[in-house]
Amino acid sequence: MKARFVDWIMERLVAISGISVGLLVLSVFYFLASESRYAFDRKFPYGYRIALQPASAPSAEAVEMDPNASVITAHMDGLDGLDDKESLPMPTLAELGGVATTGTGSPLVSNLSEADPTQLTRDDWRAWKSASEAETFFLYAYGTPELKEDKVKIRWEPDASYDPKLGVHNIRLKLIQSPAGITAPKVDVDLVAQPSGEIELPAWQAKTDAERTKGYVFKIEVEPMAASNLTATLGGFFKSEWSPTSQYPKYGFLALLTSTLAITGLALLFAIVPSLLAAVYLRELAPRRVREWLKPVIEMLASIPTVVLGYFGLMLLAPGLVSTFGKALSFDSGRCVLTASIMMAILIMPTIVSIAEDTLGNVPAALRQGGEALGLTTMEAVRRVVIPAAKPGLLGAGMLGFARALGETMIVWILAGGTATMIPFSPRALVSPVRGVADTIGIEMANVEFEKPHYGHLFLIGLVLFLLTISINLYAQRVSRRSLSGV
Amino acid sequence: MITSLIASIALGTPIAGSVSVKGSDTLLILNQRWAEGFSKVNPNVSVDVTGGGSSIGIRAFINRVTDICASSRKMKASEVQSARSNRGVANEIPVALDGLAIAVNKDNPIKSITMDELRKVYIGQIKNWSQLGGSNAPIITFSRDSNSGTYGFFQEKVLRNQNWGGQVRFLPSTSEEAREVSRTENAIAYGGVAYFVGKPGLKLVPVSAKEGSEAFAPTEANVRAKKYPIWRYLYYYTNGKPTGSTKAFIDFVLSPAGQKIVEQVGYYGLN
Numbered sequence: 001m002k003a004r005f006v007d008w009i010m011e012r013l014v015a016i017s018g019i020s021v022g023l024l025v026l027s028v029f030y031f032l033a034s035e036s037r038y039a040f041d042r043k044f045p046y047g048y049r050i051a052l053q054p055a056s057a058p059s060a061e062a063v064e065m066d067p068n069a070s071v072i073t074a075h076m077d078g079l080d081g082l083d084d085k086e087s088l089p090m091p092t093l094a095e096l097g098g099v100a101t102t103g104t105g106s107p108l109v110s111n112l113s114e115a116d117p118t119q120l121t122r123d124d125w126r127a128w129k130s131a132s133e134a135e136t137f138f139l140y141a142y143g144t145p146e147l148k149e150d151k152v153k154i155r156w157e158p159d160a161s162y163d164p165k166l167g168v169h170n171i172r173l174k175l176i177q178s179p180a181g182i183t184a185p186k187v188d189v190d191l192v193a194q195p196s197g198e199i200e201l202p203a204w205q206a207k208t209d210a211e212r213t214k215g216y217v218f219k220i221e222v223e224p225m226a227a228s229n230l231t232a233t234l235g236g237f238f239k240s241e242w243s244p245t246s247q248y249p250k251y252g253f254l255a256l257l258t259s260t261l262a263i264t265g266l267a268l269l270f271a272i273v274p275s276l277l278a279a280v281y282l283r284e285l286a287p288r289r290v291r292e293w294l295k296p297v298i299e300m301l302a303s304i305p306t307v308v309l310g311y312f313g314l315m316l317l318a319p320g321l322v323s324t325f326g327k328a329l330s331f332d333s334g335r336c337v338l339t340a341s342i343m344m345a346i347l348i349m350p351t352i353v354s355i356a357e358d359t360l361g362n363v364p365a366a367l368r369q370g371g372e373a374l375g376l377t378t379m380e381a382v383r384r385v386v387i388p389a390a391k392p393g394l395l396g397a398g399m400l401g402f403a404r405a406l407g408e409t410m411i412v413w414i415l416a417g418g419t420a421t422m423i424p425f426s427p428r429a430l431v432s433p434v435r436g437v438a439d440t441i442g443i444e445m446a447n448v449e450f451e452k453p454h455y456g457h458l459f460l461i462g463l464v465l466f467l468l469t470i471s472i473n474l475y476a477q478r479v480s481r482r483s484l485s486g487v
Numbered sequence: 488m489i490t491s492l493i494a495s496i497a498l499g500t501p502i503a504g505s506v507s508v509k510g511s512d513t514l515l516i517l518n519q520r521w522a523e524g525f526s527k528v529n530p531n532v533s534v535d536v537t538g539g540g541s542s543i544g545i546r547a548f549i550n551r552v553t554d555i556c557a558s559s560r561k562m563k564a565s566e567v568q569s570a571r572s573n574r575g576v577a578n579e580i581p582v583a584l585d586g587l588a589i590a591v592n593k594d595n596p597i598k599s600i601t602m603d604e605l606r607k608v609y610i611g612q613i614k615n616w617s618q619l620g621g622s623n624a625p626i627i628t629f630s631r632d633s634n635s636g637t638y639g640f641f642q643e644k645v646l647r648n649q650n651w652g653g654q655v656r657f658l659p660s661t662s663e664e665a666r667e668v669s670r671t672e673n674a675i676a677y678g679g680v681a682y683f684v685g686k687p688g689l690k691l692v693p694v695s696a697k698e699g700s701e702a703f704a705p706t707e708a709n710v711r712a713k714k715y716p717i718w719r720y721l722y723y724y725t726n727g728k729p730t731g732s733t734k735a736f737i738d739f740v741l742s743p744a745g746q747k748i749v750e751q752v753g754y755y756g757l758n
Contacts (some may be wrong), residue, residue: 245633320578418657447542
């Protein structure tokens with residue numbers, strides 16, 4: 001009676017534990033997926049610098065160098081309106097006197113009739129907008145009475161770190177008003193197709209400060225290109241530029257994913273052959289006493305904290321590689337793909353050895369004996385009978401090693417260089433600095449603002465990594481099971 | 488903390504309690520020294536110092552989990568706004584002056600560098616030392632990672648907010664930068680002067696504001712005179728005017744004794 005009760009309890013406990021572990025995986029998945037939603041709160045900044053200059057001004061000099069250039073922008077630091085630090089009034093003729101002969105200013109409204117001439121500012125910094133919102137900026141451009149040339153030019157360039165090609169807006173610059181008595185050429189420029197440039201216009205002088213708004217008036221039209229915030233966010237996600245803390249954040253994760261796959265793939269390449277050979281030795285050739293202590297030692301390798309492996313690589317392997325191959329392969333820093341993948345290979349070797357050894361052990365003794373009965377030597381039996389029989393399981397061992405490396409954070413963090421750029425498709429890739437998916441989460445989660453797009457994107461890349469790892473694991477298990485069930 | 492406050496009121500001791508300081512790694516050593524110096528005078532106040540980077544400190548400040556945020560850059564408008572929406576008022580207190588040094592390997596023949604050249608090196612336009620009058624070798628660029636206020640300051644002040652080049656390696660601390668430069672022949676890195684001064688194997692390159700103008704080394708006199716172009720204040724941020732033990736700690740930091748510690752650590756005092 002008592003024994004039966006214990007059985008009853010045990011049965012329930014076992015079932016509950018089994019189901020809870022399954023639920024745990026599901027809840028991790030749910031958590032990652034639900035936090036990822038903040039990625040889609042994304043807003044999409046843009047920004048240009050625009051200046052009116054005398055026609056003789058050097059075109060090689062960046063518009064940024066013109067102290068009177070206007071900045072038309074919607075980005076992170078833009079509030080609706082300007083904060084004290086950035087609020088520079090549109091320059092008066094007296095201020096420009098002796099310094100410059102042209103100036104620009106913006107009315108900070110989307111509708112020209114609302115413009116208050118006394119409230120004009122040089123820059124127009126708006127709060128950033130979602131991908132589906134349109135916006136209009138206006139820009140007044142004028143010469144001072146000191147302007148002697150008969151031509152001026154309107155010049156524009158993207159704000160620093162803004163790449164119009166990665167944006168989600170169509171942006172046009174149009175001339176909507178010319179000064180009285182002046183016939184100007186038509187100005188209608190696609191600022192995305194032509195991010196920087198200049199157009200000459202007849203010169204015009206404002207005689208008084210009140211006249212500054214009577215000269216050229218440009219309209220900058222910002223129109224959404226993407227259907228919705230969702231498609232725009234996904235569009236940005238499947239790009240290769242990752243710089244979430246820049247003024248114009250970029251959340252393209254392809255470079256990170258490629259780097260992770262490259263390091264992991266190389267690690268598998270380095271680890272697979274020695275690991276399988278070691279497994280064969282352990283199972284088939286090693287005397288029992290050697291196997292009894294060697295296998296635990298190899299498995300102990302798996303218990304070295306990866307941060308220790310990382311610093312081992314940094315202190316010994318990286319300088320060693322540079323001093324040995326640095327000249328020949330022309331690389332100077334050991335923080336690169338090669339170092340990270342070698343350490344990663346060391347990390348995954350015990351996993352592969354251990355699983356492969358178990359798989360070999362599961363090959364039915366009858367098969368082996370049958371081979372030997374046919375007169376094969378031990379090595380021949382291994383080569384012709386055991387390995388072919390265990391092949392799916394060996395493949396599974398490799399895949400589990402691969403999956404283990406995919407999620408590894410510390411080794412890549414310490415050794416790969418931290419550079420979120422696309423790995424070159426050439427042998428240089430080996431010595432290039434990169435950054436992977438997991439270490440990016442590690443580095444950036446520490447200073448991310450909660451429940452904002454950057455935070456959401458870190459979860460989104462975590463989710464992708466999780467799905468990748470879990471599907472490889474599941475597949476590897478299916479493959480190995482096929483071999484365990486006896487070919 | 489509440490019990491110790493009650494105890495201090497009961498016993499009539501002037502101040503007791505705890506102060507948390509979190510943020511900039513540039514300020515980390517300094518914060519620790521200040522905390523040591525302060526606790527000698529006020530043994531009843533515990534000062535809890537953590538690093539991690541300015542952005543991490545500012546994040547903690549916005550989430551209101553630290554008394555003092557130590558930052559090696561000014562807060563951005565968006566961060567002040569975030570703090571405000573959490574009912575926090577950013578009160579900015581400059582606590583020290585710092586020059587950002589440019590370090591290269593000691594065997595590098597380069598004599599000086601301009602701000603513009605520095606920008607081009609870090610955005611990836613200048614890739615070889617020969618373009619800067621050095622030997623024909625690729626430039627290996629090191630930077631702090633994005634958790635660092637020095638990173639933010641450098642990107643704003645030197646890179647003028649342009650994107651980092653594709654070959655820049657980002658390291659988690661300035662001392663790692665120093666080590667990499669000392670053992671990598673063609674390396675360049677930037678960081679607070681205090682982290683580079685006296686480190687073997689590297690040299691600090693004089694910097695000129697523009698081409699043709701005189702280059703200055705990051706010495707105290709040059710930084711104070713603002714002749715050396717890459718200087719900055721290091722800041723403490725408190726929520727509104729500091730009170731209680733936080734105020735006592737900041738008073739100590741700004742006192743002659745506190746500012747003497749600044750000089751000892753290798754930064755420059757405010758006066």
